[in-house]
Amino acid sequence: MGKQDVINAVKGLPTEKVPWVPYSGVHSAYLIGEPADKFLKDPDLIAKGVIFAAERYKADGIPLLFDLTVEAISMGCEHKWWPDNPPSITGHPLDKKTLAESGIKIPGPGDGRWPVIIEAGKKVKEALPDTALYGILCGPLTLASHLRGVRIFTDVYKNKALAKEIIDFSGEVAGEAARIYAEEIGCDVIAITDPVASQIKPETFREFVTPATQPAIQATKKAGKVSSFFICGDATKCLEEVAQVGTDGFAIDEQLNLPYVRDVALKHGVGFGGNLKLTLALSLGLLSPREDAIVSLAAGGSTGYVFAPG
Amino acid sequence: MVSEERRKEILDNLSEGVVEYEEDRVVEYATAALEEGLDPFDAIMNGLAAGMEIVGDLYDRQEYFVPEILMCADALYKGLDILKPHLKKDSNGAGKPKGQVVIGTVQGDVHDIGKNLIKMMFDVGGFTVHDLGRDVPLEKFAEEQLRTDSEIVALSAMMTTTMMGMKKVIAMIKEKNPDVAIMLGGAPVTKDVAKLFGADGYAESAGNAVQEAIKMIGQLRKLGEEAAQN
Numbered sequence: 001m002g003k004q005d006v007i008n009a010v011k012g013l014p015t016e017k018v019p020w021v022p023y024s025g026v027h028s029a030y031l032i033g034e035p036a037d038k039f040l041k042d043p044d045l046i047a048k049g050v051i052f053a054a055e056r057y058k059a060d061g062i063p064l065l066f067d068l069t070v071e072a073i074s075m076g077c078e079h080k081w082w083p084d085n086p087p088s089i090t091g092h093p094l095d096k097k098t099l100a101e102s103g104i105k106i107p108g109p110g111d112g113r114w115p116v117i118i119e120a121g122k123k124v125k126e127a128l129p130d131t132a133l134y135g136i137l138c139g140p141l142t143l144a145s146h147l148r149g150v151r152i153f154t155d156v157y158k159n160k161a162l163a164k165e166i167i168d169f170s171g172e173v174a175g176e177a178a179r180i181y182a183e184e185i186g187c188d189v190i191a192i193t194d195p196v197a198s199q200i201k202p203e204t205f206r207e208f209v210t211p212a213t214q215p216a217i218q219a220t221k222k223a224g225k226v227s228s229f230f231i232c233g234d235a236t237k238c239l240e241e242v243a244q245v246g247t248d249g250f251a252i253d254e255q256l257n258l259p260y261v262r263d264v265a266l267k268h269g270v271g272f273g274g275n276l277k278l279t280l281a282l283s284l285g286l287l288s289p290r291e292d293a294i295v296s297l298a299a300g301g302s303t304g305y306v307f308a309p310g
Numbered sequence: 311m312v313s314e315e316r317r318k319e320i321l322d323n324l325s326e327g328v329v330e331y332e333e334d335r336v337v338e339y340a341t342a343a344l345e346e347g348l349d350p351f352d353a354i355m356n357g358l359a360a361g362m363e364i365v366g367d368l369y370d371r372q373e374y375f376v377p378e379i380l381m382c383a384d385a386l387y388k389g390l391d392i393l394k395p396h397l398k399k400d401s402n403g404a405g406k407p408k409g410q411v412v413i414g415t416v417q418g419d420v421h422d423i424g425k426n427l428i429k430m431m432f433d434v435g436g437f438t439v440h441d442l443g444r445d446v447p448l449e450k451f452a453e454e455q456l457r458t459d460s461e462i463v464a465l466s467a468m469m470t471t472t473m474m475g476m477k478k479v480i481a482m483i484k485e486k487n488p489d490v491a492i493m494l495g496g497a498p499v500t501k502d503v504a505k506l507f508g509a510d511g512y513a514e515s516a517g518n519a520v521q522e523a524i525k526m527i528g529q530l531r532k533l534g535e536e537a538a539q540n
Contacts, residue, residue, distance in 0.1 A: 082418055085418055085469065154384065157381055196376075201375050204377065233497060236372065279473070279503070
């Protein structure tokens, strides 16, 4: 499939055809008739599901996983598994302890959930040589919210030094995750995924998120791979910051206006992805997915655009 | 009795203290309100809640985001902690609850920032709130509604997948008690989704949730009165 088109589009370059990347996530488990919790703990099932999804949807690129709890669980955060969703983080180790007191360390390839993911990734990589494999990692603010809980959002005002320490540490964890995906598995695109980064002011984004994103960007560059910044929700106000965070491209969700997103991406010479409507079209059928796809493809154009759910 | 001029000064400072998330200022003027004999209900509704309404507008205009909202909520709670214990039970309907609400984040979802903000607005708005917390089993909403005879059930979901559970909750509640008003909120929820699932209301933000709830209760009471007359 169009692996090179994906890589070119993420970098903001023109493509012969617009590449298509379904973010299958635990839908891959559903496709092979397995519950999400069992699927995510078994490298053979992950590989089977992702390969099946890539072939079924004729994907040009596909994520290995779409699960933003990998790093937090690998650091020992309390969590809950679900049969139809990725796990949820239910306990926050830095709620009452400092980083030093907690003893939390950056998880390496042998820690926590990584061995399963690395094994699965190698299998998928071997089976899908012409498909761009995405390594989706948890971005620094979202990871900081896993570690600290909701108080991280008031720490950015009330306790700036603490917020900076936790978010920067989360950025270092993201850097190692990027290295694992890029170097050990060989993923082609590293997606730094920070959904809650849309819930802060652009100034706060610049102050905390932009610097903490750099370790993951550097690790990706060092491995010769391309990077994208994924954001969710209505990120209109901080889209300029997202476009200038330092990744090769970015991706947005269904709440954003694609022509506006395209113009911001073209202005900054970066790629952009989205925004087939996950809720309204794919889940609920309130819009025709086909018509929605046509609208997205018309708006996105063929320079730097990855067609994907949003 | 506090003069009208001083009343306005206290209310403005409570409101601005919330908007500017100045906890000390809120504490100072909430204390002054009590010491100088201002009705605590007046101070809550026309000071603190009025400030939170402005915060809601700032959020809708994307001038405030989650950190600012939470900072404002912290300031508001500082004022509520001082004023609420002094609410008179029966003065001008001040202490009379507007209605009862069962609220929670649906099963599979542990996100509760939005739910807690809505809960706070109901609290401030004079509702009795039964908070089921997060990751609430779907059947628990119907059970709690029946147990408390609440007029409203407010459901929150952050994820598209967990949002699908809302439809089941609505069916369970309406089957047992069709008169209950159900409102939905959360990141993936839209007005169209609320309508499709058979909800009675949709809260786009914490700011409009209480207004929606008051509207829904008004409609319910009207329906009840009409039924009684017939």
